[in-house]
Amino acid sequence: MSFARVLVPLDGSQVAENALDHARRMAKASGGELYLLYVLSSLNHNGDSHIDPLDWQLQQARAKRYLDRHAERLSAEGLTVSQHIDEGDPAAQILEFAKRHAIDLIVFSAYGRGDASRFRFGGTVQKAVRGTQTSILIVRPGPAGAVASEQGYRRVLVPLDGSYRAEWAACEVVSLLRSPQTELILLQIIVTPNELPSMRLSGDMAALKERLVAEQLRMGQRYLETVCRRMQSCVKVGTRLVRARSAAKEIVRTAERENVDLVALSAHGGSDESIWELGSVADAVASHCDRPVLIFQDLPTTQPGVSHDDCAHRDLTGLYRPA
Template sequence: MPFKHILLPLDGSSTAEEAVAHAVTLANTSGAEIHLLHVQRSHTGEPSVDPVDWRLRRAELRSYLNRLAERLTRRDIPVTVSVVEGRPAEQIVEYCEEMQIDLIVFTAFGKGGVSRFAFGSTAQKVFSGSGRSFMVVRPGETPADPEKTAYRRVLVSMDGSPRSEWVACQVASMMRGQEVELILLQVIAVPDMPRRMPITQEERATREKFVECNRRAARAYLDEVARQLQNGITVRPLLVVAQNVAERINATAIEERVDLIAMSAHDWQSGAQQVTGTVCHTVMSHSDRPVLVFQDLPEAQLQALRAGADFCQIRHPTLPESDAAQR
Protein backbone atom coordinates (compact mmCIF):
# COMPACT_ATOMS: atom_id res chain seq x y z
CA MET A 1 0.00 0.00 0.00
CA PRO A 2 1.27 3.50 -0.79
CA PHE A 3 0.61 5.10 2.61
CA LYS A 4 1.59 3.94 6.09
CA HIS A 5 1.59 7.18 8.07
CA ILE A 6 -1.02 9.89 7.38
CA LEU A 7 -0.58 13.30 8.98
CA LEU A 8 -3.70 15.29 9.80
CA PRO A 9 -2.73 18.80 11.01
CA LEU A 10 -5.55 20.48 12.92
CA ASP A 11 -5.73 24.05 14.18
CA GLY A 12 -8.92 23.60 16.22
CA SER A 13 -11.19 25.12 13.58
CA SER A 14 -14.25 23.49 12.04
CA THR A 15 -12.77 24.28 8.62
CA ALA A 16 -9.67 22.17 9.26
CA GLU A 17 -11.84 19.35 10.61
CA GLU A 18 -13.34 18.85 7.14
CA ALA A 19 -10.17 16.94 6.26
CA VAL A 20 -10.82 14.34 8.98
CA ALA A 21 -13.33 12.33 6.94
CA HIS A 22 -10.89 12.02 4.04
CA ALA A 23 -8.00 11.02 6.30
CA VAL A 24 -10.20 8.30 7.80
CA THR A 25 -11.24 7.00 4.37
CA LEU A 26 -7.65 6.87 3.14
CA ALA A 27 -6.48 5.23 6.36
CA ASN A 28 -9.12 2.53 5.95
CA THR A 29 -8.17 1.85 2.33
CA SER A 30 -4.42 1.89 3.04
CA GLY A 31 -4.32 0.37 6.51
CA ALA A 32 -2.40 3.46 7.63
CA GLU A 33 -1.86 5.12 10.98
CA ILE A 34 -3.24 8.64 11.46
CA HIS A 35 -1.10 11.26 13.22
CA LEU A 36 -3.16 14.06 14.77
CA LEU A 37 -0.99 17.15 15.14
CA HIS A 38 -1.57 20.63 16.52
CA VAL A 39 1.08 23.32 16.47
CA GLN A 40 0.68 25.91 19.19
CA ARG A 41 2.51 29.17 18.71
CA SER A 42 5.27 29.77 21.23
CA HIS A 43 4.51 32.15 24.11
CA THR A 44 8.16 32.86 24.89
CA GLY A 45 9.35 36.26 23.77
CA GLU A 46 5.79 37.55 23.42
CA PRO A 47 4.87 39.65 26.48
CA SER A 48 1.26 39.98 25.28
CA VAL A 49 0.68 36.24 25.83
CA ASP A 50 -0.45 35.21 29.31
CA PRO A 51 1.47 32.02 30.26
CA VAL A 52 -1.48 30.74 32.29
CA ASP A 53 -3.92 31.18 29.40
CA TRP A 54 -1.37 29.57 27.08
CA ARG A 55 -1.13 26.46 29.29
CA LEU A 56 -4.91 26.23 29.59
CA ARG A 57 -5.25 26.48 25.84
CA ARG A 58 -2.64 23.75 25.39
CA ALA A 59 -4.56 21.45 27.75
CA GLU A 60 -7.80 22.15 25.87
CA LEU A 61 -6.19 21.36 22.54
CA ARG A 62 -4.73 18.09 23.77
CA SER A 63 -8.11 17.11 25.19
CA TYR A 64 -9.72 17.96 21.85
CA LEU A 65 -7.25 15.78 19.95
CA ASN A 66 -7.63 12.94 22.46
CA ARG A 67 -11.41 12.94 21.99
CA LEU A 68 -10.98 12.78 18.24
CA ALA A 69 -8.40 10.01 18.63
CA GLU A 70 -10.88 7.97 20.69
CA ARG A 71 -13.44 8.24 17.88
CA LEU A 72 -10.92 7.04 15.31
CA THR A 73 -9.63 4.24 17.53
CA ARG A 74 -13.17 2.88 17.77
CA ARG A 75 -12.96 2.51 13.97
CA ASP A 76 -9.85 0.33 14.40
CA ILE A 77 -7.52 3.05 13.10
CA PRO A 78 -4.20 3.42 14.95
CA VAL A 79 -3.73 7.02 16.07
CA THR A 80 -0.87 9.12 17.43
CA VAL A 81 -1.57 12.47 19.10
CA SER A 82 0.99 15.27 19.30
CA VAL A 83 0.92 18.93 20.39
CA VAL A 84 4.10 20.82 19.57
CA GLU A 85 5.22 24.41 19.90
CA GLY A 86 6.53 26.76 17.24
CA ARG A 87 5.66 28.10 13.80
CA PRO A 88 2.93 25.90 12.23
CA ALA A 89 4.41 25.25 8.77
CA GLU A 90 7.94 24.66 10.06
CA GLN A 91 6.80 22.29 12.79
CA ILE A 92 4.56 20.33 10.41
CA VAL A 93 7.42 19.81 7.97
CA GLU A 94 9.78 18.83 10.80
CA TYR A 95 7.21 16.36 12.15
CA CYS A 96 6.93 14.78 8.69
CA GLU A 97 10.65 14.17 8.63
CA GLU A 98 10.85 12.79 12.16
CA MET A 99 7.84 10.47 11.90
CA GLN A 100 8.35 9.37 8.26
CA ILE A 101 4.98 10.72 7.17
CA ASP A 102 4.15 9.76 3.60
CA LEU A 103 0.81 11.60 3.18
CA ILE A 104 -0.51 14.90 4.54
CA VAL A 105 -4.26 15.55 4.45
CA PHE A 106 -5.37 19.14 5.01
CA THR A 107 -7.91 21.74 3.96
CA ALA A 108 -6.86 24.54 1.64
CA PHE A 109 -7.65 27.01 4.46
CA GLY A 110 -7.66 26.85 8.23
CA LYS A 111 -8.99 29.04 11.01
CA GLY A 112 -8.02 32.14 9.03
CA GLY A 113 -10.93 31.36 6.72
CA VAL A 114 -11.30 31.34 2.95
CA SER A 115 -9.55 34.12 1.07
CA ARG A 116 -9.13 35.27 -2.52
CA PHE A 117 -6.03 33.10 -2.82
CA ALA A 118 -6.02 29.42 -3.77
CA PHE A 119 -4.52 28.30 -0.43
CA GLY A 120 -3.91 29.59 3.06
CA SER A 121 -0.35 30.52 3.94
CA THR A 122 0.29 27.45 6.11
CA ALA A 123 -1.09 25.03 3.52
CA GLN A 124 1.00 26.66 0.79
CA LYS A 125 4.19 26.38 2.85
CA VAL A 126 3.51 22.79 3.89
CA PHE A 127 2.99 21.28 0.46
CA SER A 128 5.82 23.41 -0.93
CA GLY A 129 8.36 22.42 1.71
CA SER A 130 7.44 18.95 2.93
CA GLY A 131 8.28 16.89 -0.16
CA ARG A 132 5.42 14.52 0.77
CA SER A 133 2.35 13.35 -1.04
CA PHE A 134 -0.69 15.32 0.05
CA MET A 135 -4.43 15.71 -0.30
CA VAL A 136 -6.03 19.14 -0.58
CA VAL A 137 -9.66 19.41 0.54
CA ARG A 138 -11.76 22.45 -0.34
CA PRO A 139 -13.82 23.65 2.67
CA GLY A 140 -17.57 23.32 2.30
CA GLU A 141 -17.44 20.47 -0.22
CA THR A 142 -17.17 17.51 2.16
CA PRO A 143 -19.62 15.92 4.62
CA ALA A 144 -18.26 16.15 8.15
CA ASP A 145 -19.32 12.60 8.95
CA PRO A 146 -16.61 10.07 7.96
CA GLU A 147 -19.31 7.45 7.52
CA LYS A 148 -20.68 9.43 4.55
CA THR A 149 -17.34 9.88 2.80
CA ALA A 150 -16.65 7.31 0.13
CA TYR A 151 -14.92 7.38 -3.21
CA ARG A 152 -17.29 5.86 -5.74
CA ARG A 153 -15.69 7.48 -8.76
CA VAL A 154 -12.01 8.37 -8.86
CA LEU A 155 -10.46 10.26 -11.76
CA VAL A 156 -6.77 9.56 -12.38
CA SER A 157 -4.97 12.05 -14.60
CA MET A 158 -2.84 10.21 -17.17
CA ASP A 159 -0.27 11.74 -19.52
CA GLY A 160 1.69 8.75 -20.80
CA SER A 161 4.48 9.19 -18.28
CA PRO A 162 5.81 6.52 -15.87
CA ARG A 163 4.75 8.82 -13.02
CA SER A 164 1.07 8.78 -14.00
CA GLU A 165 1.14 5.02 -14.59
CA TRP A 166 2.53 4.51 -11.10
CA VAL A 167 -0.18 6.75 -9.62
CA ALA A 168 -2.88 4.72 -11.39
CA CYS A 169 -1.40 1.53 -9.96
CA GLN A 170 -1.33 2.94 -6.42
CA VAL A 171 -4.92 4.15 -6.60
CA ALA A 172 -6.11 0.85 -8.06
CA SER A 173 -4.33 -1.00 -5.26
CA MET A 174 -6.00 1.13 -2.58
CA MET A 175 -9.46 0.75 -4.11
CA ARG A 176 -9.19 -2.97 -4.84
CA GLY A 177 -12.35 -4.86 -3.92
CA GLN A 178 -14.47 -1.74 -3.37
CA GLU A 179 -17.47 -0.56 -5.35
CA VAL A 180 -15.56 2.09 -7.21
CA GLU A 181 -15.07 3.16 -10.81
CA LEU A 182 -11.58 4.26 -11.76
CA ILE A 183 -11.60 6.73 -14.66
CA LEU A 184 -8.28 6.97 -16.47
CA LEU A 185 -8.39 10.37 -18.16
CA GLN A 186 -5.88 11.54 -20.72
CA VAL A 187 -6.28 14.95 -22.29
CA ILE A 188 -4.71 15.39 -25.72
CA ALA A 189 -3.60 19.01 -25.90
CA VAL A 190 -4.20 20.95 -29.08
CA PRO A 191 -0.86 22.60 -29.89
CA ASP A 192 -0.75 26.37 -29.54
CA MET A 193 0.18 28.29 -32.67
CA PRO A 194 0.48 31.87 -31.41
CA ARG A 195 0.67 34.49 -34.13
CA ARG A 196 -0.90 37.74 -35.19
CA MET A 197 -2.56 36.38 -38.34
CA PRO A 198 -4.90 33.33 -38.44
CA ILE A 199 -3.28 30.00 -39.27
CA THR A 200 -3.50 28.76 -42.83
CA GLN A 201 -5.57 25.82 -43.98
CA GLU A 202 -2.41 23.79 -44.46
CA GLU A 203 -1.23 24.58 -40.95
CA ARG A 204 -4.63 23.68 -39.55
CA ALA A 205 -4.51 20.34 -41.34
CA THR A 206 -1.01 19.69 -39.97
CA ARG A 207 -2.18 20.44 -36.44
CA GLU A 208 -5.21 18.17 -36.80
CA LYS A 209 -3.00 15.39 -38.12
CA PHE A 210 -0.68 15.81 -35.13
CA VAL A 211 -3.60 15.66 -32.68
CA GLU A 212 -5.08 12.60 -34.39
CA CYS A 213 -1.74 10.81 -34.25
CA ASN A 214 -1.50 11.47 -30.50
CA ARG A 215 -5.13 10.47 -30.01
CA ARG A 216 -4.64 7.04 -31.63
CA ALA A 217 -1.51 6.35 -29.62
CA ALA A 218 -3.20 7.49 -26.39
CA ARG A 219 -6.24 5.27 -27.04
CA ALA A 220 -4.09 2.15 -27.33
CA TYR A 221 -2.06 3.22 -24.30
CA LEU A 222 -5.09 3.81 -22.06
CA ASP A 223 -6.70 0.53 -23.10
CA GLU A 224 -3.54 -1.34 -22.14
CA VAL A 225 -3.23 0.38 -18.75
CA ALA A 226 -6.92 -0.27 -18.03
CA ARG A 227 -6.49 -3.93 -18.95
CA GLN A 228 -3.63 -4.33 -16.47
CA LEU A 229 -5.49 -2.59 -13.63
CA GLN A 230 -8.94 -4.11 -14.10
CA ASN A 231 -8.88 -6.75 -11.40
CA GLY A 232 -11.67 -6.49 -8.83
CA ILE A 233 -12.55 -2.90 -9.75
CA THR A 234 -14.11 -1.15 -12.71
CA VAL A 235 -11.61 0.77 -14.83
CA ARG A 236 -12.77 3.05 -17.65
CA PRO A 237 -10.35 4.78 -20.03
CA LEU A 238 -11.46 8.24 -21.15
CA LEU A 239 -9.75 10.25 -23.87
CA VAL A 240 -10.57 13.88 -24.71
CA VAL A 241 -9.01 16.60 -26.84
CA ALA A 242 -8.80 20.12 -25.43
CA GLN A 243 -6.86 23.35 -25.63
CA ASN A 244 -6.20 23.58 -21.88
CA VAL A 245 -5.34 20.33 -20.09
CA ALA A 246 -5.90 21.45 -16.48
CA GLU A 247 -9.24 23.11 -17.25
CA ARG A 248 -10.41 19.98 -19.05
CA ILE A 249 -9.44 17.77 -16.11
CA ASN A 250 -11.50 19.87 -13.70
CA ALA A 251 -14.42 20.12 -16.13
CA THR A 252 -14.41 16.35 -16.66
CA ALA A 253 -14.36 15.78 -12.89
CA ILE A 254 -17.57 17.82 -12.65
CA GLU A 255 -19.21 16.15 -15.65
CA GLU A 256 -18.37 12.66 -14.40
CA ARG A 257 -19.33 13.52 -10.80
CA VAL A 258 -16.13 12.09 -9.41
CA ASP A 259 -15.43 12.09 -5.67
CA LEU A 260 -11.66 12.35 -5.96
CA ILE A 261 -8.99 13.45 -8.42
CA ALA A 262 -5.64 11.65 -8.19
CA MET A 263 -2.53 12.75 -10.04
CA SER A 264 1.23 12.95 -9.95
CA ALA A 265 2.81 16.13 -8.65
CA HIS A 266 4.91 16.22 -11.81
CA ASP A 267 3.79 15.72 -15.38
CA TRP A 268 5.94 14.53 -18.26
CA GLN A 269 7.24 18.05 -18.90
CA SER A 270 8.04 19.18 -15.35
CA GLY A 271 11.19 18.24 -13.46
CA ALA A 272 11.42 16.86 -9.92
CA GLN A 273 13.10 20.08 -8.79
CA GLN A 274 9.72 21.80 -9.00
CA VAL A 275 7.22 21.42 -6.15
CA THR A 276 4.45 20.60 -8.62
CA GLY A 277 4.08 20.79 -12.35
CA THR A 278 1.92 23.45 -13.98
CA VAL A 279 -0.99 21.09 -14.67
CA CYS A 280 -1.08 19.72 -11.12
CA HIS A 281 -0.86 23.17 -9.52
CA THR A 282 -3.66 24.54 -11.71
CA VAL A 283 -5.92 21.55 -11.07
CA MET A 284 -5.59 21.66 -7.28
CA SER A 285 -5.90 25.46 -7.23
CA HIS A 286 -9.25 25.47 -9.04
CA SER A 287 -10.83 22.08 -8.32
CA ASP A 288 -13.84 21.90 -6.02
CA ARG A 289 -13.11 18.18 -5.52
CA PRO A 290 -10.46 16.72 -3.21
CA VAL A 291 -7.16 16.30 -5.04
CA LEU A 292 -4.74 13.55 -4.03
CA VAL A 293 -1.23 14.43 -5.21
CA PHE A 294 1.47 11.76 -5.31
CA GLN A 295 5.07 12.88 -5.03
CA ASP A 296 7.80 11.44 -7.23
CA LEU A 297 9.10 7.92 -7.00
CA PRO A 298 12.73 7.46 -5.98
CA GLU A 299 14.98 8.10 -8.98
CA ALA A 300 16.05 4.45 -9.16
CA GLN A 301 12.45 3.32 -9.63
CA LEU A 302 11.76 6.05 -12.18
CA GLN A 303 14.77 4.92 -14.19
CA ALA A 304 13.52 1.33 -14.07
CA LEU A 305 10.10 2.41 -15.36
CA ARG A 306 11.69 4.43 -18.16
CA ALA A 307 13.66 1.32 -19.09
CA GLY A 308 10.45 -0.66 -19.53
CA ALA A 309 9.92 -2.24 -16.11
CA ASP A 310 6.40 -3.22 -15.04
CA PHE A 311 4.77 -0.04 -13.74
CA CYS A 312 2.37 -1.89 -11.44
CA GLN A 313 4.67 -3.42 -8.85
CA ILE A 314 1.82 -4.16 -6.44
CA ARG A 315 0.07 -7.13 -7.92
CA HIS A 316 -2.98 -9.04 -6.74
CA PRO A 317 -3.92 -12.52 -7.92
CA THR A 318 -6.68 -12.53 -10.48
CA LEU A 319 -10.03 -12.81 -8.78
CA PRO A 320 -12.17 -15.88 -9.53
CA GLU A 321 -15.08 -15.13 -11.84
CA SER A 322 -17.60 -15.80 -9.08
CA ASP A 323 -15.88 -13.29 -6.78
CA ALA A 324 -15.57 -10.69 -9.52
CA ALA A 325 -19.28 -11.02 -10.29
CA GLN A 326 -20.16 -10.30 -6.68
CA ARG A 327 -18.13 -7.06 -6.61
Protein backbone atom coordinates in the same frame (compact mmCIF):
# COMPACT_ATOMS: atom_id res chain seq x y z
CA MET B 1 3.48 3.08 -1.82
CA SER B 2 1.65 2.29 1.39
CA PHE B 3 0.40 5.11 3.59
CA ALA B 4 1.65 3.56 6.82
CA ARG B 5 1.69 6.94 8.56
CA VAL B 6 -1.07 9.45 7.80
CA LEU B 7 -0.85 12.94 9.30
CA VAL B 8 -3.75 15.38 9.65
CA PRO B 9 -2.98 18.85 11.08
CA LEU B 10 -5.83 20.31 13.15
CA ASP B 11 -6.35 23.74 14.68
CA GLY B 12 -9.62 23.33 16.54
CA SER B 13 -11.78 24.68 13.71
CA GLN B 14 -14.62 22.84 12.03
CA VAL B 15 -13.16 23.88 8.67
CA ALA B 16 -9.89 22.05 9.38
CA GLU B 17 -11.85 19.00 10.51
CA ASN B 18 -13.09 18.57 6.91
CA ALA B 19 -9.83 16.72 6.34
CA LEU B 20 -10.31 14.34 9.25
CA ASP B 21 -12.79 11.98 7.58
CA HIS B 22 -10.54 11.69 4.52
CA ALA B 23 -7.50 11.00 6.71
CA ARG B 24 -9.46 8.33 8.57
CA ARG B 25 -10.44 6.60 5.32
CA MET B 26 -6.90 6.72 3.93
CA ALA B 27 -5.50 5.23 7.15
CA LYS B 28 -8.15 2.50 7.10
CA ALA B 29 -7.58 1.70 3.43
CA SER B 30 -3.83 1.28 3.93
CA GLY B 31 -3.94 -0.18 7.44
CA GLY B 32 -1.81 2.73 8.61
CA GLU B 33 -1.46 4.78 11.76
CA LEU B 34 -3.22 8.13 12.03
CA TYR B 35 -1.30 11.06 13.52
CA LEU B 36 -3.25 14.05 14.86
CA LEU B 37 -1.15 17.21 15.13
CA TYR B 38 -2.14 20.46 16.82
CA VAL B 39 0.37 23.31 16.52
CA LEU B 40 0.10 26.12 19.06
CA SER B 41 1.39 29.39 17.67
CA SER B 42 4.25 30.87 19.67
CA LEU B 43 2.93 34.38 18.95
CA ASN B 44 0.16 36.20 20.83
CA HIS B 45 -2.65 38.24 19.30
CA ASN B 46 -0.33 41.26 18.98
CA GLY B 47 2.16 39.26 16.90
CA ASP B 48 4.93 39.05 19.48
CA SER B 49 6.23 36.14 21.54
CA HIS B 50 5.24 37.43 24.99
CA ILE B 51 2.51 34.99 26.01
CA ASP B 52 1.04 34.87 29.48
CA PRO B 53 2.12 31.54 31.08
CA LEU B 54 -1.37 30.86 32.44
CA ASP B 55 -2.95 31.51 29.07
CA TRP B 56 -0.36 29.19 27.50
CA GLN B 57 -1.26 26.37 29.87
CA LEU B 58 -4.94 26.88 29.13
CA GLN B 59 -4.26 26.67 25.38
CA GLN B 60 -2.35 23.42 25.86
CA ALA B 61 -5.14 21.95 28.00
CA ARG B 62 -7.79 22.89 25.42
CA ALA B 63 -5.72 21.41 22.60
CA LYS B 64 -5.22 18.17 24.53
CA ARG B 65 -8.94 17.82 25.29
CA TYR B 66 -9.72 18.51 21.66
CA LEU B 67 -7.31 15.85 20.39
CA ASP B 68 -8.39 13.38 23.09
CA ARG B 69 -11.98 13.64 21.90
CA HIS B 70 -11.10 12.87 18.29
CA ALA B 71 -8.57 10.18 19.18
CA GLU B 72 -11.11 8.36 21.35
CA ARG B 73 -13.68 8.32 18.55
CA LEU B 74 -11.19 7.16 15.92
CA SER B 75 -9.67 4.51 18.18
CA ALA B 76 -13.16 3.11 18.75
CA GLU B 77 -13.28 2.41 14.98
CA GLY B 78 -10.20 0.23 15.26
CA LEU B 79 -7.64 2.77 14.05
CA THR B 80 -4.23 3.22 15.62
CA VAL B 81 -4.13 6.91 16.59
CA SER B 82 -1.44 9.06 18.15
CA GLN B 83 -1.84 12.70 19.12
CA HIS B 84 0.77 15.41 19.27
CA ILE B 85 0.95 19.06 20.33
CA ASP B 86 3.79 21.20 18.99
CA GLU B 87 4.68 24.86 19.37
CA GLY B 88 5.91 27.36 16.78
CA ASP B 89 5.11 28.43 13.25
CA PRO B 90 2.35 26.02 12.09
CA ALA B 91 3.65 25.42 8.56
CA ALA B 92 7.23 24.89 9.70
CA GLN B 93 6.16 22.56 12.49
CA ILE B 94 3.97 20.48 10.16
CA LEU B 95 6.88 20.01 7.75
CA GLU B 96 9.34 19.22 10.54
CA PHE B 97 6.93 16.76 12.15
CA ALA B 98 6.31 14.98 8.83
CA LYS B 99 10.04 14.60 8.30
CA ARG B 100 10.77 13.50 11.88
CA HIS B 101 8.05 10.83 11.88
CA ALA B 102 8.56 9.67 8.25
CA ILE B 103 4.96 10.57 7.36
CA ASP B 104 3.71 9.04 4.08
CA LEU B 105 0.64 11.22 3.56
CA ILE B 106 -0.42 14.63 4.88
CA VAL B 107 -4.14 15.38 4.67
CA PHE B 108 -4.83 19.12 4.61
CA SER B 109 -7.99 21.13 4.74
CA ALA B 110 -7.49 23.93 2.22
CA TYR B 111 -8.31 26.40 4.99
CA GLY B 112 -8.01 26.38 8.73
CA ARG B 113 -9.22 28.71 11.44
CA GLY B 114 -8.64 31.69 9.15
CA ASP B 115 -11.33 30.34 6.77
CA ALA B 116 -11.50 30.96 3.05
CA SER B 117 -10.13 34.13 1.51
CA ARG B 118 -9.27 35.42 -1.95
CA PHE B 119 -6.36 32.96 -1.97
CA ARG B 120 -6.76 29.37 -3.14
CA PHE B 121 -5.20 28.07 0.09
CA GLY B 122 -4.96 29.34 3.63
CA GLY B 123 -1.53 30.76 4.47
CA THR B 124 -0.39 27.82 6.59
CA VAL B 125 -1.51 25.25 4.02
CA GLN B 126 0.05 27.21 1.16
CA LYS B 127 3.48 27.23 2.82
CA ALA B 128 3.26 23.59 3.93
CA VAL B 129 2.10 22.29 0.54
CA ARG B 130 4.79 24.24 -1.31
CA GLY B 131 7.48 22.97 1.07
CA THR B 132 6.75 19.27 1.51
CA GLN B 133 8.13 16.33 -0.44
CA THR B 134 5.48 14.05 1.04
CA SER B 135 2.31 12.88 -0.71
CA ILE B 136 -0.61 15.15 0.11
CA LEU B 137 -4.40 15.11 0.04
CA ILE B 138 -6.10 18.51 -0.10
CA VAL B 139 -9.74 18.83 0.91
CA ARG B 140 -11.90 21.90 0.34
CA PRO B 141 -14.93 22.89 2.43
CA GLY B 142 -18.36 22.20 0.99
CA PRO B 143 -20.33 19.24 -0.37
CA ALA B 144 -17.85 18.51 -3.19
CA GLY B 145 -15.09 18.05 -0.63
CA ALA B 146 -16.97 15.54 1.49
CA VAL B 147 -16.53 11.77 1.30
CA ALA B 148 -19.43 10.64 -0.84
CA SER B 149 -20.59 7.66 1.17
CA GLU B 150 -19.71 5.17 3.86
CA GLN B 151 -18.19 3.04 1.11
CA GLY B 152 -15.67 5.81 0.50
CA TYR B 153 -14.62 7.11 -2.90
CA ARG B 154 -17.00 5.84 -5.58
CA ARG B 155 -15.59 7.69 -8.61
CA VAL B 156 -11.89 8.54 -8.87
CA LEU B 157 -10.38 10.55 -11.72
CA VAL B 158 -6.78 9.70 -12.67
CA PRO B 159 -5.14 11.79 -15.41
CA LEU B 160 -2.59 9.94 -17.55
CA ASP B 161 0.09 11.43 -19.76
CA GLY B 162 1.88 8.31 -20.97
CA SER B 163 4.61 8.66 -18.36
CA TYR B 164 5.81 6.04 -15.91
CA ARG B 165 5.03 8.37 -13.01
CA ALA B 166 1.39 8.87 -14.02
CA GLU B 167 0.84 5.14 -14.54
CA TRP B 168 2.50 4.44 -11.19
CA ALA B 169 0.03 6.83 -9.50
CA ALA B 170 -2.87 5.02 -11.18
CA CYS B 171 -1.60 1.67 -9.89
CA GLU B 172 -1.26 3.12 -6.40
CA VAL B 173 -4.89 4.27 -6.52
CA VAL B 174 -6.01 0.79 -7.55
CA SER B 175 -4.00 -0.79 -4.74
CA LEU B 176 -5.24 1.71 -2.15
CA LEU B 177 -8.92 1.98 -3.08
CA ARG B 178 -9.62 -1.48 -4.51
CA SER B 179 -13.34 -1.98 -3.99
CA PRO B 180 -16.34 -3.20 -6.02
CA GLN B 181 -17.90 0.22 -5.39
CA THR B 182 -14.98 2.17 -6.86
CA GLU B 183 -14.92 3.30 -10.48
CA LEU B 184 -11.62 4.53 -11.87
CA ILE B 185 -11.86 7.10 -14.67
CA LEU B 186 -8.64 7.32 -16.70
CA LEU B 187 -8.30 10.67 -18.47
CA GLN B 188 -5.98 11.26 -21.42
CA ILE B 189 -5.65 14.85 -22.64
CA ILE B 190 -4.38 15.75 -26.08
CA VAL B 191 -3.12 19.29 -25.65
CA THR B 192 -3.48 21.61 -28.66
CA PRO B 193 -1.78 24.91 -27.82
CA ASN B 194 -3.17 28.24 -28.96
CA GLU B 195 -1.67 29.60 -32.13
CA LEU B 196 -0.36 33.13 -32.06
CA PRO B 197 -3.18 35.57 -32.96
CA SER B 198 -1.22 36.85 -35.95
CA MET B 199 -0.44 33.37 -37.29
CA ARG B 200 -2.52 32.11 -40.19
CA LEU B 201 -1.84 28.55 -41.29
CA SER B 202 -1.98 27.78 -44.99
CA GLY B 203 -4.37 25.10 -46.17
CA ASP B 204 -1.65 22.46 -46.31
CA MET B 205 -0.27 23.38 -42.86
CA ALA B 206 -3.73 23.40 -41.30
CA ALA B 207 -4.49 19.98 -42.79
CA LEU B 208 -1.15 18.66 -41.54
CA LYS B 209 -1.92 19.92 -38.05
CA GLU B 210 -5.33 18.23 -38.04
CA ARG B 211 -3.82 14.95 -39.24
CA LEU B 212 -1.24 15.13 -36.46
CA VAL B 213 -3.95 15.72 -33.85
CA ALA B 214 -6.04 12.88 -35.29
CA GLU B 215 -3.03 10.55 -35.00
CA GLN B 216 -2.44 11.69 -31.43
CA LEU B 217 -6.08 10.97 -30.61
CA ARG B 218 -5.83 7.52 -32.18
CA MET B 219 -2.67 6.67 -30.26
CA GLY B 220 -4.15 8.12 -27.11
CA GLN B 221 -7.20 5.90 -27.38
CA ARG B 222 -5.02 2.84 -27.95
CA TYR B 223 -2.90 3.77 -24.93
CA LEU B 224 -5.98 4.16 -22.71
CA GLU B 225 -7.32 0.79 -23.83
CA THR B 226 -3.99 -0.86 -22.96
CA VAL B 227 -3.90 0.63 -19.46
CA CYS B 228 -7.59 -0.14 -18.96
CA ARG B 229 -7.09 -3.83 -19.78
CA ARG B 230 -4.35 -4.08 -17.16
CA MET B 231 -6.53 -2.61 -14.42
CA GLN B 232 -10.09 -3.70 -15.09
CA SER B 233 -9.59 -7.05 -13.38
CA CYS B 234 -9.12 -5.14 -10.09
CA VAL B 235 -11.63 -2.28 -10.32
CA LYS B 236 -14.26 -0.92 -12.64
CA VAL B 237 -12.46 1.30 -15.17
CA GLY B 238 -13.72 3.87 -17.64
CA THR B 239 -11.72 6.02 -20.04
CA ARG B 240 -12.03 9.57 -21.32
CA LEU B 241 -10.04 11.01 -24.23
CA VAL B 242 -10.23 14.79 -24.54
CA ARG B 243 -8.71 17.38 -26.83
CA ALA B 244 -8.05 20.61 -24.91
CA ARG B 245 -5.76 23.61 -24.75
CA SER B 246 -4.97 23.37 -21.05
CA ALA B 247 -4.33 20.10 -19.24
CA ALA B 248 -4.90 21.49 -15.75
CA LYS B 249 -8.14 23.26 -16.67
CA GLU B 250 -9.46 20.17 -18.43
CA ILE B 251 -8.73 18.00 -15.38
CA VAL B 252 -10.72 20.39 -13.20
CA ARG B 253 -13.57 20.55 -15.72
CA THR B 254 -13.69 16.77 -16.10
CA ALA B 255 -13.73 16.28 -12.32
CA GLU B 256 -16.80 18.51 -12.08
CA ARG B 257 -18.49 17.09 -15.17
CA GLU B 258 -18.01 13.48 -14.03
CA ASN B 259 -18.93 14.36 -10.43
CA VAL B 260 -15.94 12.46 -9.07
CA ASP B 261 -15.21 12.05 -5.36
CA LEU B 262 -11.43 12.23 -5.73
CA VAL B 263 -8.79 13.35 -8.22
CA ALA B 264 -5.51 11.42 -7.95
CA LEU B 265 -2.32 12.21 -9.86
CA SER B 266 1.45 12.13 -9.59
CA ALA B 267 3.25 15.27 -8.48
CA HIS B 268 5.17 15.63 -11.72
CA GLY B 269 3.94 13.17 -14.33
CA GLY B 270 5.72 13.51 -17.64
CA SER B 271 7.13 16.94 -16.79
CA ASP B 272 10.74 16.90 -15.70
CA GLU B 273 10.33 19.34 -12.81
CA SER B 274 12.05 17.33 -10.10
CA ILE B 275 13.54 20.46 -8.51
CA TRP B 276 10.04 21.51 -7.42
CA GLU B 277 7.90 19.82 -4.77
CA LEU B 278 4.91 19.97 -7.13
CA GLY B 279 4.83 20.13 -10.90
CA SER B 280 2.88 23.03 -12.40
CA VAL B 281 -0.10 20.90 -13.49
CA ALA B 282 -0.47 19.23 -10.07
CA ASP B 283 -0.14 22.62 -8.39
CA ALA B 284 -2.80 24.17 -10.63
CA VAL B 285 -5.23 21.28 -10.13
CA ALA B 286 -4.78 21.37 -6.34
CA SER B 287 -5.32 25.13 -6.37
CA HIS B 288 -8.49 25.23 -8.47
CA CYS B 289 -10.32 21.91 -8.10
CA ASP B 290 -13.20 21.85 -5.62
CA ARG B 291 -12.89 18.05 -5.28
CA PRO B 292 -10.41 16.36 -2.95
CA VAL B 293 -7.04 16.09 -4.72
CA LEU B 294 -4.58 13.32 -3.85
CA ILE B 295 -1.05 14.01 -5.11
CA PHE B 296 1.44 11.16 -5.00
CA GLN B 297 4.92 12.53 -4.43
CA ASP B 298 7.32 10.96 -6.92
CA LEU B 299 10.64 12.41 -5.79
CA PRO B 300 13.25 11.13 -6.20
CA THR B 301 12.59 9.53 -9.56
CA THR B 302 13.16 5.79 -9.61
CA GLN B 303 12.23 4.67 -13.07
CA PRO B 304 12.84 1.24 -14.65
CA GLY B 305 14.57 0.90 -17.98
CA VAL B 306 12.39 1.85 -20.91
CA SER B 307 12.78 0.62 -24.45
CA HIS B 308 13.02 2.90 -27.47
CA ASP B 309 9.56 1.78 -28.61
CA ASP B 310 8.11 2.65 -25.23
CA CYS B 311 9.68 6.11 -25.38
CA ALA B 312 8.29 6.67 -28.86
CA HIS B 313 4.84 5.59 -27.69
CA ARG B 314 5.00 8.01 -24.78
CA ASP B 315 6.10 10.81 -27.08
CA LEU B 316 2.92 10.30 -29.09
CA THR B 317 0.55 9.92 -26.17
CA GLY B 318 2.19 11.86 -23.33
CA LEU B 319 0.87 15.28 -24.21
CA TYR B 320 -0.15 16.40 -20.74
CA ARG B 321 1.67 19.72 -20.85
CA PRO B 322 1.23 22.62 -18.40
CA ALA B 323 -1.05 25.44 -19.42
